[in-house]
Amino acid sequence: MFVIVGLGNPGNKYxxxxxxxxFHTIDLxxxxxxISVNKLKHKALYGEGRIGSEKVLLGKPQTYMNLSGESVMDIVNYYKVPIEKVVVVYDDIDLEVGKLRIRKQxxxxxxxxxxxxIYNLQKDEFPRVRIGIGRPEKQNLADFVLSRFSTSEEVAIKEAIEKSAEAIESIVTEGIDRAMNKYNG
Structure with missing residues (x-):
């Protein structure tokens, strides 16, 4: 079983x-x-299903971003999932808008x-898919990550979310190394 967690903040405001x-990658x-991601447990909205022949749990922590580890730790402990089968997808300010980067750890x-x-699991040896959201030029970082994409960025971010979903499918069905070779171009 794979646990695939998308990070975000709950509520319409975000x-x-x-x-x-x-979150948008998990929705896709x-x-x-x-897979309906509509059950509430483990401090997350989640749903179970299959990608290819692999059983997966898709999760969206409802703890707000800074406490995401509480939810992930609860899921990992409950399902006894090996750390290398936990995939986290999230935003990255160090990548330009729309760029994708997969890492094993x-x-x-x-x-x-x-x-x-990482604090809650006490490990960092799990795959992650980072989606570039750009870096603010003058804006406060907290305000920037909670802002919406500009019209000119929307196409690139939509494509990046689609690509990240494909990359996660590749991680699950073909393995992390193959996915990295395909999507870290």
């Missing part, structure tokens, strides 16, 4: 913000693989949601 690209995967960088997950 819908469509830069910080919620992880749910739609594509007919690594630090949280500046991302508070990832800091929370």
């Amino acid at each position: 819908e469509g913000t830069r910080h919620n690209v992880g 995967l749910g739609h594509k693989f007919n 690594g630090s949280a960088g500046t991302h508070n949601g990832m800091k929370s997950i």
